[in-house]
Amino acid sequence: MSPARDLGRLRFRSAARTHAGLRRVLNEDRLLDHPGDGLWAVADGMGGHRSGDVAAARVVEALGALDASESGFGRLNDLVRAVSEVNAELFAQSADGPGASPSGATVVALLAHERHFACVWAGDSRAYLLRDGAVAPITRDHSLVQSLIDDGRISAAERRRHPEAHIITRAVGAAAEIDLERRFAPIRPGDVFLLCSDGLTACVEDEELAGFMGRADLDAAAETLLAAALERGAPDNVSFVLVTAEAADKVALAQN
Numbered sequence: 001m002s003p004a005r006d007l008g009r010l011r012f013r014s015a016a017r018t019h020a021g022l023r024r025v026l027n028e029d030r031l032l033d034h035p036g037d038g039l040w041a042v043a044d045g046m047g048g049h050r051s052g053d054v055a056a057a058r059v060v061e062a063l064g065a066l067d068a069s070e071s072g073f074g075r076l077n078d079l080v081r082a083v084s085e086v087n088a089e090l091f092a093q094s095a096d097g098p099g100a101s102p103s104g105a106t107v108v109a110l111l112a113h114e115r116h117f118a119c120v121w122a123g124d125s126r127a128y129l130l131r132d133g134a135v136a137p138i139t140r141d142h143s144l145v146q147s148l149i150d151d152g153r154i155s156a157a158e159r160r161r162h163p164e165a166h167i168i169t170r171a172v173g174a175a176a177e178i179d180l181e182r183r184f185a186p187i188r189p190g191d192v193f194l195l196c197s198d199g200l201t202a203c204v205e206d207e208e209l210a211g212f213m214g215r216a217d218l219d220a221a222a223e224t225l226l227a228a229a230l231e232r233g234a235p236d237n238v239s240f241v242l243v244t245a246e247a248a249d250k251v252a253l254a255q256n
Contacts, residue, residue: 001219010115010187011248014040015222016241021199021234028053028105029197029239030060037068038112039075040241042125044197046104046171055090055173056105062086063109072113079111079120080180083172090173104173108139108195110243112187119183122170126201130192130213135206138183138193142170189247199236203229218242 001015012035020027028045030053043059045052062082070078090103106123119127119138124146127138140146144167148154172178192213204212204225212228215221222242229238 001222009248010112010189011246012038012112012243013218013246014241014243015218016040016239017222017226018239019226019230019234019237021237022230023233023235024237026053027237027239028056029199029237030056030105031239031241032060032063032109033241034064034068035243037066039063039066039068039079039109040193040195040243041107041109042195042197042239042241043172044106044123044125044199044237044239046106046168046174051103052105055086055103056107058086058090059083059105059107059172072111072116072118075113076111076118076120076182079109079118080182083107083109083120083122083180084178087172087178088176091176094173104171106168106171106197110193110195110241112243112245115187117185117187117193120180122172122178122180123168124198126194126196126198128194128196128206128209128213130194130210131188131190133210133214135210135213137206138185140181142181143168187245189245191245193243193245194240195243196240197237199234199238200225200229200240202236203232203234203238213242218244 014035016031016033030043032041043056045056066078106125108121108125108127111118121139124141124143212225
């Protein structure tokens, strides 16, 4: 588990796990777990595309190089700029020479500054928030199936069984320009965030997440969540980061 650090009267702890799964040889997922900088991310290399693992690694490396001394809005702008630059590089490479194929990755990133967060994403890697015992999605998939659900053409229950469930409508490297979706909200002490690749959500239902995320021991929660995915077959790479926010003054009092 990554060490806790104070950020604007909030103290963050995090635990990250990644596994190739039970049917894949290569793990194309990459994680960023920087609680001291208030930054976490999951990037999922697009399966079947050239060097998906390399694309995911480049996204995470670019985010990991961001300047933590910037203001909240400055860091958010730097984050968007970094992903956009990686997108342009990957897309340009995919157009080089005959027979070139796309190299891309989905991404979801969480940036905490003082008592607020920004969540930025493209694709079907997701973010969830556990608050007051209830789990709610922060992100909305950029996928063909999600579009069909939004249009009322299929139900949410049909998502996993749909033959085109693998089709992503946004990803880093998939187009000349990337449209990153963003969401902003306050953070409360006790909030628990989950960032994950679709390999986890393919095995664990949204309704089950509160039982995993609500454990007091974050490392134990991460181990149990990974074990559940593996027990259910884990057909894809499984990667996630759990992040919890605590009141810094409350923690300090408990330690004295």
